Amino acid sequence: MTLLESPRAFMPLHPQGNALASQSAQRSLPTLFAAGAEIYAQGETCNCLYRVEFGAVRIYRLLADGRRQISAFHLAGETFGFEAGDTHHFFAEAIVATGIRVLRTAPGAADLLPMALKSLVRAQEHLLVLGRQNALERVSAFLADMAERQGGLRQVELPMSRNDIADYLGLTIETVSRIFTRLKQEGVIRLPSLRRVEIVKLQVLHDLLA
Amino acid sequence: MTLLESPRAFMPLHPQGNALASQSAQRSLPTLFAAGAEIYAQGETCNCLYRVEFGAVRIYRLLADGRRQISAFHLAGETFGFEAGDTHHFFAEAIVATGIRVLRTAPGAADLLPMALKSLVRAQEHLLVLGRQNALERVSAFLADMAERQGGLRQVELPMSRNDIADYLGLTIETVSRIFTRLKQEGVIRLPSLRRVEIVKLQVLHDLLA
DNA sequence: CGGGAGATTGAGCCCCGTCAAAAACAGTGG
DNA sequence: CCACTGTTTTTGACGGGGCTCAATCTCCCG
Numbered sequence: 001m002t003l004l005e006s007p008r009a010f011m012p013l014h015p016q017g018n019a020l021a022s023q024s025a026q027r028s029l030p031t032l033f034a035a036g037a038e039i040y041a042q043g044e045t046c047n048c049l050y051r052v053e054f055g056a057v058r059i060y061r062l063l064a065d066g067r068r069q070i071s072a073f074h075l076a077g078e079t080f081g082f083e084a085g086d087t088h089h090f091f092a093e094a095i096v097a098t099g100i101r102v103l104r105t106a107p108g109a110a111d112l113l114p115m116a117l118k119s120l121v122r123a124q125e126h127l128l129v130l131g132r133q134n135a136l137e138r139v140s141a142f143l144a145d146m147a148e149r150q151g152g153l154r155q156v157e158l159p160m161s162r163n164d165i166a167d168y169l170g171l172t173i174e175t176v177s178r179i180f181t182r183l184k185q186e187g188v189i190r191l192p193s194l195r196r197v198e199i200v201k202l203q204v205l206h207d208l209l210a
Numbered sequence: 211m212t213l214l215e216s217p218r219a220f221m222p223l224h225p226q227g228n229a230l231a232s233q234s235a236q237r238s239l240p241t242l243f244a245a246g247a248e249i250y251a252q253g254e255t256c257n258c259l260y261r262v263e264f265g266a267v268r269i270y271r272l273l274a275d276g277r278r279q280i281s282a283f284h285l286a287g288e289t290f291g292f293e294a295g296d297t298h299h300f301f302a303e304a305i306v307a308t309g310i311r312v313l314r315t316a317p318g319a320a321d322l323l324p325m326a327l328k329s330l331v332r333a334q335e336h337l338l339v340l341g342r343q344n345a346l347e348r349v350s351a352f353l354a355d356m357a358e359r360q361g362g363l364r365q366v367e368l369p370m371s372r373n374d375i376a377d378y379l380g381l382t383i384e385t386v387s388r389i390f391t392r393l394k395q396e397g398v399i400r401l402p403s404l405r406r407v408e409i410v411k412l413q414v415l416h417d418l419l420a
Numbered sequence: 421c422g423g424g425a426g427a428t429t430g431a432g433c434c435c436c437g438t439c440a441a442a443a444a445c446a447g448t449g450g
Numbered sequence: 451c452c453a454c455t456g457t458t459t460t461t462g463a464c465g466g467g468g469c470t471c472a473a474t475c476t477c478c479c480g
Contacts, residue, residue: 053357061335063342067342069338069342099297116327117292120330121293124299127279128279130341132278132380134467163426167342171468172468172470173426173428174427175469323455344435382437383460383462388461390460
């Protein structure tokens with residue numbers, strides 16, 4: 001039911017485009033992707049990792065009927081693109097204008113494993129949210145997580161749309177919207193703008209995480 | 211709502227017991243755990259990996275109110291215990307009488323990363339099931355997965371209880387039971403015994419995975 | 421100011437959870 | 451082999467949380 005927002009992903013702004021593998025220098029300028037641009041697709045061969053310099057990325061899979069599950073968001077400073085085998089099992093798209101640095105993967109690098117394990121723990125914790133928490137708890141967990149990843153400030157930027165949030169939390173956009181409204185009415189959050197949340201009662205959010 | 215099946219996990223049968231870290235030889239006999247015995251607990255320090263020689267293991271987390279999410283089952287031949295940091299974030303328990311071989315982890319070992327990545331892909335694919343599939347699709351995905359991991363035979367052993375299956379699929383035992391009954395009535399599966407499933411129409415299961 | 425995508429709100433319904441009872445199963449001991 | 455007991459599974463009735471469908475509103479950006 002949930003469709004991609006862009007019928008066709010935009011082309012990357014940077015001339016190198018999708019031919020990321022052709023980049024050679026590790027310290028080159030980051031490649032710039034426009035909002036909605038595809039970074040890699042399911043089925044593509046993969047031999048690189050990607051580091052977000054600025055912006056945000058969504059990792060997702062699709063079912064045949066268009067249902068989408070976003071398995072992770074990646075913000076500035078985070079590394080993604082881990083795969084078992086030599087092809088990508090997921091799609092990666094820039095959510096907003098995003099700078100990506102390609103890391104040519106030395107397969108034996110010692111620091112790869114810790115990053116992969118961090119992704120694993122993240123995914124496993126998200127399983128708990130999707131499997132056993134209701135809509136209110138899911139949105140609370142999401143907001144608390146976003147706040148923590150942005151340094152624990154009260155003001156949180158949400159680069160992604162309600163649609164993205166819904167597909168990440170296994171809900172519909174309507175339900176996400178209703179929960180936002182409810183949290184606002186109860187004074188837990190404020191919504192200065194659509195993509196900005198101010199967390200007023202952080203403790204309430206954490207209490208909801210049981 | 212979902213409680214642990216054993217009010218208190220049994221003690222391991224093998225004298226080494228939980229002091230797994232004291233084992234030295236890589237090629238030692240596997241440690242035997244009785245059904246329900248704890249292999250490690252959330253919060254324990256970890257420096258080993260574990261390989262299932264025979265039997266089956268569940269990996270799970272608990273919410274404060276007792277809700278449980280099983281993030282993975284591990285069958286004979288599979289390796290588990292990957293963690294970011296030095297403490298376990300999950301519980302691991304033997305489901306039935308299970309032999310476990312402890313692998314002392316050489317942190318730089320080249321073959322660790324592929325196994326960790328396999329766990330990561332498994333977790334991410336399970337996110338799709340929990341986030342975007344209904345009860346019928348979840349049970350079908352589970353049965354197809356179990357069949358594939360047991361060599362693709364028609365006869366599938368289910369070492370885990372309905373309770374475990376429910377907590378893995380984010381459902382209740384009642385719903386799991388109803389779906390089993392429904393698949394049976396539609397001739398997709400047969401249930402020779404409680405813990406044994408014969409898959410009659412494998413294609414139907416796969417069609418349900420969209 | 422108008423147009424369009426995204427977000428919010430409302431009404432109704434359905435899948436699945438909850439609660440309860442019956443049935444099947446697994447031990448245990450006689 | 452069977453009676454007895456506790457656990458697991460199945461089945462039923464019912465209610466509610468979240469989905470569906472549809473209308474309205476808000477925010478951008480020309």
